[in-house]
Amino acid sequence: MSDGPRTVLVADDDEDILQLVSFRLERAGYTVVTASDGQQALAAAREHKPDLAVLDVMMPGLNGYEVTRQLRDDEATAAIPVILLTARVQEADVSRGFEAGADDYLRKPFSPQELRSRVQAILARRSVR
Amino acid sequence: MIDALQLLGGALSVLAVATMVVLVARRVALSRTERRRAALEHELTPLALELVDGEEPELGRLSAAQERALAAILGRYARKLRGEPRDRIAAFFEERGAVRRELGQLRSRRSAKRATAAFALGDMGALSTVDALIGALDDRARDVRSAAARSLGMLEAEAAVPRLVESLAGSEVPRAIAGGALLAMGSKAAPGLRSLLDAPDPGVRANAIELLGFTGDATDADALDKALREDHAIAASSWGEHAEVRAAAARALGRIGTRRAAAGLRGALNDPAPFVRTAAAHALGRIGDRDAFDALVRQASDDMYDPAQAAAQALAAIDPMKAMRLGGVEGASAHLAEAAALAELEPA
Numbered sequence: 001m002s003d004g005p006r007t008v009l010v011a012d013d014d015e016d017i018l019q020l021v022s023f024r025l026e027r028a029g030y031t032v033v034t035a036s037d038g039q040q041a042l043a044a045a046r047e048h049k050p051d052l053a054v055l056d057v058m059m060p061g062l063n064g065y066e067v068t069r070q071l072r073d074d075e076a077t078a079a080i081p082v083i084l085l086t087a088r089v090q091e092a093d094v095s096r097g098f099e100a101g102a103d104d105y106l107r108k109p110f111s112p113q114e115l116r117s118r119v120q121a122i123l124a125r126r127s128v129r
Numbered sequence: 130m131i132d133a134l135q136l137l138g139g140a141l142s143v144l145a146v147a148t149m150v151v152l153v154a155r156r157v158a159l160s161r162t163e164r165r166r167a168a169l170e171h172e173l174t175p176l177a178l179e180l181v182d183g184e185e186p187e188l189g190r191l192s193a194a195q196e197r198a199l200a201a202i203l204g205r206y207a208r209k210l211r212g213e214p215r216d217r218i219a220a221f222f223e224e225r226g227a228v229r230r231e232l233g234q235l236r237s238r239r240s241a242k243r244a245t246a247a248f249a250l251g252d253m254g255a256l257s258t259v260d261a262l263i264g265a266l267d268d269r270a271r272d273v274r275s276a277a278a279r280s281l282g283m284l285e286a287e288a289a290v291p292r293l294v295e296s297l298a299g300s301e302v303p304r305a306i307a308g309g310a311l312l313a314m315g316s317k318a319a320p321g322l323r324s325l326l327d328a329p330d331p332g333v334r335a336n337a338i339e340l341l342g343f344t345g346d347a348t349d350a351d352a353l354d355k356a357l358r359e360d361h362a363i364a365a366s367s368w369g370e371h372a373e374v375r376a377a378a379a380r381a382l383g384r385i386g387t388r389r390a391a392a393g394l395r396g397a398l399n400d401p402a403p404f405v406r407t408a409a410a411h412a413l414g415r416i417g418d419r420d421a422f423d424a425l426v427r428q429a430s431d432d433m434y435d436p437a438q439a440a441a442q443a444l445a446a447i448d449p450m451k452a453m454r455l456g457g458v459e460g461a462s463a464h465l466a467e468a469a470a471l472a473e474l475e476p477a
Contacts, residue, residue, distance in 0.1 A: 016205050020214075023178040111212035112182070 006123060007031045007048055011041035011067070012056035012085065017108075021054060021085075024112035025119065038062025042070055045077050051126075052119055057086035057097070065100040072101040081122045085110060169198035177202040180221060181214045200227060204252035208283065219254035228255045235261055240270035247273055251280025259286040266292050266301070278302045282310025290314070290321025294340070298332035311340050319344045326352050331370035335377040342381025350389035353378045357393045357409075372402035379405060383412025391418045398424050406436040414443025422447055426455060429464040437464040445471035 008030045010021045015036075022032040033048050035041040038061045045053060045067075053071070057064035064084050071077040081103040097105050104118050177199060179186040191199065200222070207218045222228050231253065234246035247265050250258045262284070265277035278296060281289040290311065297307035311318045322344065325337035338356055341349055356378035359371055379397055382390045397409035398421070410428060413421040421443070428440035441464040444452040449472035455461060456469020 014209070016202075016209055019174060019178060020181065020206060020209065024182060027182065109209050109211040109215070111210065112214060113212065 005029055005031045006051040007033060008119060009033045009035065009041065009044050009048065009050040009053040009055075009080075011035040011038070011044075011053065011059060011064075013037055013059050014056070017056065017085070020112050021115060024116050028116050028120070030119070038064070038067045041067050045071055045080060046074070049076070050080060052081045052083070052123060054083045054085055054115065054119070055102075057084055064102075065096055068097070068100040068102050081126060083115070083118055083122070085115070165194075166198060166201075169195060170202055173199045174202060177206065181206055181210065181217055183213065183217060196225070204249065207252045207254045215254050219256070222253040223255050223257070228253055228258060232258060232261055235265060240268075240273055243268060244270065244272040244276045247276035247280055251276075251283040254284065256284060256286070259284060259288060262286070263289050263292050266296055271302070274302050275306045278307050278310045282313035285314045285317050287314065287317050287321055290318050291325060294322065294325055294333055294337050295330075298330060298336045308340065312343055314344070316344055316346075319346075319349075323349065323352065326356065331374050335370070335373040338374065338377040338381050342377070342384035345381070345385060347385060347387040347389065349385060350382065350387045353382050353385070354390040354393040357382065357390065357397055372400070372405055375400060376402065376405045376408040379408035379412045383408070383415040386416055388416050388418065391416060391420065394418070395421050395424060398428055403433050403436050406432065407439040410436060410439035410443045414439075414446040417447050419447055422451065426465070429468055430462040437462075438467065440464065441468035442471060444468040445474075449473075 006029075008025050010018060010025070010032055011034070012018050012021070013036050018034050018036070022034060025032050033044050033050060035044045036059075038059045041053070041055060041059070042062065044050075053067075055064040055067055059067070062070070064086065068082045068084070071080055071082065082101065083104045083106060084097045084102045085106050085108060086097075087108040094105055103122055106115055106118065173195060176186050176188070180188075180203070203218045203221060207215055210218070219228075228250070231246040231249050234242050235250070237243050237246070243265070247262060247268075250262060259281065262277045262281050263286070266274050266281075266289075268274050268277070274296065278293055281293060293302075293307050293311055296302040297304060297311075311322075319341060322337045322341045325333055326341075328334050328337065334356065338353065341353070345353075357375050359374050359378075375397065379394060382394060391413070394409045394412050394416075395418070398406055398413075400406050400409065406428065410425060413425065425440040425443050425447070429437050429444060431437075432440065444455075444465075445468045452465075452468040452472040454469075456465040456467070456472070458465075461469070
C-alpha cells in the first residue's frame, strides 16, 4: 500500500450521493474515483486498485452484492475492503451483504461524517495488519 | 360554395401552422429553462456541498432563481442525509425564511399549494414544523394528508406516531405512504406504537402491532403475546377486526423472532380464523419452534389451503430432514408432500 493519499472508489447511480460522499472524502484527504453502475465500479476497481470501495446495493446492471462477490473472486481486487450503502434495512439484506464479503454496512439516509469515520476505521485496521 | 371551402381550408392551414409554431416555441422555451436550471445547479452545487458539510460558505445576495436552485439541491440532499448535515439544511431554510413561507402556504385555499408546502416542509427538515404537519393530517384533501404523512416520516417525528397510525387504520392516507412514514422512523416509532397496543379501535391496534413487528424488539414479546390471545368470543360484527389483531401479533412475533411467545403461537394454530392460523404457522417456522412440529403436521394434513400451505413451509424450515421423510411417504397429504419438496431446497 502506498504512502500517498488513499484512493476510495464510490459507486452509486444517484448523482447526489456521489457528490455528497466524494466531497466529504476528498475533504478528508482521500482521492475519490466514482462509478455510476456496477459494471463501471468493477472496471474502476480493476483499473485503480482503490484502498476501499463504497458501493450502493441497488445499482443498475450489477448490484452491490454482486460487485462485492466479483471483487472477492478476483485475486487482484480480493483484498479491497467494501462498505455497502443501502436503503434496505432488513436483517436478511445485511446478512446477504456480509455473506457476499462486505466489511461494513451503512443505511441510507446516511451521515457523510459517519461514513468517513467508518472508512478511516477500516483503513486503519488494514494498515496495522 | 367553392370560395367558402377554399377560405375554410386556408384558415385551417393557418391554424395548423400557428399551433405548430406555438408548440415549437414552447418546447424551445422549456428546454432553455431546463438548461438555465441545470447551469444554475451546476454553479451552486459546490456551495450546497460546503453548506451541508458545515463550512459556512459566504452566500451573499442570491437572485430569486439562484435561491430556488439552491433550495432544490438542498431539498434533494435532505432526503438522503441524516444527522448534523440534515440539521444544517433545516437551519438554512429557517434562516432564509423558506420554512415560514411554506407554513403560510399550508393555509392556502388551494389544495395543490397546501400539498406542495406539506411536501416541501419534509425536505426542509425543520422540526419546528411537526405540529403544523400533524395538523395537516386532518386536511380535507387526501393529497395534502399524504404529503404531510410522508414529511412527518422524513422528520422522524415521534409525536406524530399515534395520529399516523390512526390515518393508516382509517385509510385517510394511502397505506404505503403512512406505513412507509412510520417505518422510516425505525426504532423511534416503537414507543408511540407501544402506546397504541391498548387503543380501543381494533384497526388501530392491528396496525400498531404490525408495525411494531418491524420496529420493535424482544421486549415487546409479552405485549404481543397478550394481543395474540385477544378474546375471540366477541360480537360477530367485529369478529374480523379482532382476528386481524391476533394475526398481526403472530406476524410481528415471527418478525421479531423471539421464542418467548412460542407457546402462544402454538395455541394460535387452533384459532377459529384461518388467516390467524396461517400467520401463526409462518411465525413458528421463522422462529424454528420444534415443539410445534406435530401440530404443524396436523395443520398441513387437515386444514384449509392457506393455513396448510403455511404449515408446510414452516415444517420445511423447522426440520427439513423430518419434513422430507414425512412428505415422502405414500399417501401423504398434498401439503406434506409440498413440505418435503420445500425441505429439499433448504440449505443443508
